Amino acid sequence: MRSILWILTTQWRGQALGYAGDPNARTPALDALAAQSVRFDAAITPHPFGPFARAAILTGVPCPANGVSDYFDPLPREARTVAHRMNERGYATAFFGKWHLAPRDRSAPPVGEVHARTRVAPEDRGGFQFWEGFEGGFLLNDPWLHGSRLPAPVRFPGYQSDVLAQRAGEWIAEAPAGPWFCLLSLEPPHPPYGAPASGIQAPDAAGLRLAANVPRGGAVEARARAELSGYYAHLAATDRALGRLLARVPAEATVVFTSVHGDMHGAHGLFRKGWPHEESIRVPLLIRSPGHAPRTVTAPVSLLHLEALTLDPLEAPRPPVLSSMPSVAPFAHQCDRPWVAERTETSKIVREPGRSTPWLRFDLAADPLEMRPLP
Numbered sequence: 001m002r003s004i005l006w007i008l009t010t011q012w013r014g015q016a017l018g019y020a021g022d023p024n025a026r027t028p029a030l031d032a033l034a035a036q037s038v039r040f041d042a043a044i045t046p047h048p049f050g051p052f053a054r055a056a057i058l059t060g061v062p063c064p065a066n067g068v069s070d071y072f073d074p075l076p077r078e079a080r081t082v083a084h085r086m087n088e089r090g091y092a093t094a095f096f097g098k099w100h101l102a103p104r105d106r107s108a109p110p111v112g113e114v115h116a117r118t119r120v121a122p123e124d125r126g127g128f129q130f131w132e133g134f135e136g137g138f139l140l141n142d143p144w145l146h147g148s149r150l151p152a153p154v155r156f157p158g159y160q161s162d163v164l165a166q167r168a169g170e171w172i173a174e175a176p177a178g179p180w181f182c183l184l185s186l187e188p189p190h191p192p193y194g195a196p197a198s199g200i201q202a203p204d205a206a207g208l209r210l211a212a213n214v215p216r217g218g219a220v221e222a223r224a225r226a227e228l229s230g231y232y233a234h235l236a237a238t239d240r241a242l243g244r245l246l247a248r249v250p251a252e253a254t255v256v257f258t259s260v261h262g263d264m265h266g267a268h269g270l271f272r273k274g275w276p277h278e279e280s281i282r283v284p285l286l287i288r289s290p291g292h293a294p295r296t297v298t299a300p301v302s303l304l305h306l307e308a309l310t311l312d313p314l315e316a317p318r319p320p321v322l323s324s325m326p327s328v329a330p331f332a333h334q335c336d337r338p339w340v341a342e343r344t345e346t347s348k349i350v351r352e353p354g355r356s357t358p359w360l361r362f363d364l365a366a367d368p369l370e371m372r373p374l375p
Helices: 028-035 050-059 082-088 160-173 219-246 303-311
Strands: 004-009 038-040 092-098 130-134 144-147 150-155 180-185 254-259 285-288 295-297 321-325 339-343 347-351 360-363
Touching (some): 004 219, 028 219, 028 254, 050 303, 082 303, 092 160, 160 180
Parallel strands (some): 004 180, 092 180
Antiparallel strands (some): 130 144, 254 285, 339 347, 347 360
């Protein structure tokens, strides 16, 4: 059995990497990993919103069937996760970083110390033998950590990706004999995009190259450029942190890199996630697995099946790829309705629950930027 590292980021869309052709992205560490990996260019999140996606990825069961139907729903304590299954296979299991699946204060601001310092009880940690992280809060600098060896939250100075990658690397270096499964869960490049990014200078907003589906000449373009300037700084800072971590990972270990969802950044005049467009649902997925030569897979796959893909990236079952929003999240600029989408290599059909008439249809082969919805 090979040891396994999952790297799970937040809001890193599938287009936003150097190897994927983004002229603004500076991601040398992940570009190098891509050159060694099975690269899935049409990886789709099961749900383009944090708690829903995390619950589905961990359990392999979509929302709401896994018990998470609302943004504030905790993952049920009886839910079986990838950690339980890895424990049973004889792996030492560890989790570092953002959890976002424990009971939390619905009245508290989503950004700030209340959620960052919310203690996740051992019973709510998804079966991981070692756990060190935080519930949420989106503090990209100086994170509060608690867990197996930290009974109360402790603030660690530094950029979140640097701190967590360092601590995960230390655990890997000291892991007990035998195979291990480590999940590193990072908030960057999630907003606030203007937060400091470990000394990385944000690129000039005016010089960024925008996709053709971002409307020009008005408030949408101005906001997109301002957001993306900070976004690309956080991509570069997190790529650097991951490069340091990957240098410590044994060559014989399997490494997986992905994200829970993407971000619209002005595409189609929209922002944030939760939308059924490619910028929101398509995410990066790299699997470096000894015994599997580097290659690119263009057929869509779902992160719902990430565990099976990790164990065998080329032979895992490929059922129809669905993505959905089970409920409307209570935040501005997010999608205003539940929906279910079926994504193939060449098309996408989006329906509202209970309706047979499509809300949106796209011919992705002829129109990859979704500029012209089909009638």
